[in-house]
């Protein structure tokens with residue numbers, strides 16, 4: 336049964352390429368239009384909220400407004416001024432709200448885990464969650480499961496204010512993931528997983544894997560609302576030929592590349608045994624590192640690897656909840672705060688629904704800077720301001736999209752979040768960054784726009800019938816778990832007591 340198509344309320348939008356663009360307005364908070372001429376009249380004012388622009392001056396406009404024209408921000412400024420300039424423009428009332436740019440999640444498994452959420456036990460030995468669970472689950476995914484999983488991931492992301500997600504990799508049906516992302520109205524990257532290690536499930540020759548990756552990038556070119564990324568599983572699941580070929584493909588196409596590396600000490604051990612080099616240095620020797628590459632994790636780095644990532648401008652997706660959930664040693668080995676301090680490119684990620692689990696990026700942002708302070712025994716280290724940078728403009732830069740998203744400035748896509756600031760966690764109001772990061776979380780997210788379109792209104796996705804999604808997911812999950820034959824268990828006796 337193809338559940339996914341039953342729960343989408345409206346026809347999907349066309350894939351956005353370089354959409355309409357707009358002129359700048361020098362007297363507003365954003366001064367330059369980064370994308371040339373376009374519409375001069377907004378269709379919507381998001382008005383009356385405290386606008387956290389994340390522009391280069393990091394201006395916060397109390398009672399400000401964002402004018403939206405087509406897919407893009409036309410102007411950011413005082414509500415009274417924008418109302419006077421464009422009288423009669425429809426408004427989204429953001430009074431008593433905080434308005435931020437959409438958040439960026441640079442590492443999210445949209446398939447494999449969402450339908451098995453909270454099923455993989457949290458006390459397994461290293462590797463078991465992959466061998467015993469992830470591999471059979473991916474193998475048992477029907478095309479509709481991939482789409483349904485991505486819909487779930489998209490709904491959860493948007494309702495937490497995440498407007499851009501980078502897919503960590505789908506084994507079988509990335510096109511269905513792309514379809515779901517269009518349906519729910521989220522922006523991001525998709526990837527087709529492949530590997531060429533003999534004997535591994537789903538393995539194929541390097542050339543075959545590269546052809547598949549190339550086809551995905553062709554179908555979803557860089558700059559599209561959903562763009563194809565050259566995506567490898569990483570770890571030890573790629574030959575040198577595949578690693579080098581993938582980097583070459585990404586560079587040739589102007590595409591981005593991502594892969595997992597060293598979340599735990601296992602990859603360094605494996606690379607040292609196989610290649611005589613630590614992982615990042617081996618990648619450097621193959622000319623794989625560079626600004627096109629986003630490494631997921633990079634927790635266990637030695638000094639030379641840190642230097643290599645900095646020198647090559649390689650980006651890192653930092654997923655701290657996963658390392659805590661899986662006991663991988665971030666508090667002992669993590670160098671992310673050092674990378675950040677030294678100008679490294681860091682984004683945040685929430686990994687899989689059974690490894691970090693929540694798609695609430697504000698929780699992740701708080702943890703990232705909290706860990707940095709604690710590991711350094713230094714409370715003067717990165718705080719809420721840096722956390723918000725990681726979640727917005729910094730994350731956007733790390734995934735190569737800072738020219739399009741990550742701040743509220745004229746010419747950028749109108750990806751924004753309206754946080755309801757009337758709850759107790761917002762009372763009384765204080766420093767907006769501290770309150771967003773330390774006090775609040777995704778539960779305050781009321782409305783979300785992606786590319787100028789309202790995709791979440793009053794805490795619910797506009798494009799998706801959420802009750803129908805819940806029902807479909809429950810049914811599909813039972814069938815998927817049965818097909819996969821995974822060893823379901825419960826720590827406690829679970830009794831029927833209807």
Ligand SMILES: [Zn+2]
Pocket residue numbers: 442444503595631686687
């Ligand atoms: Zn991952």
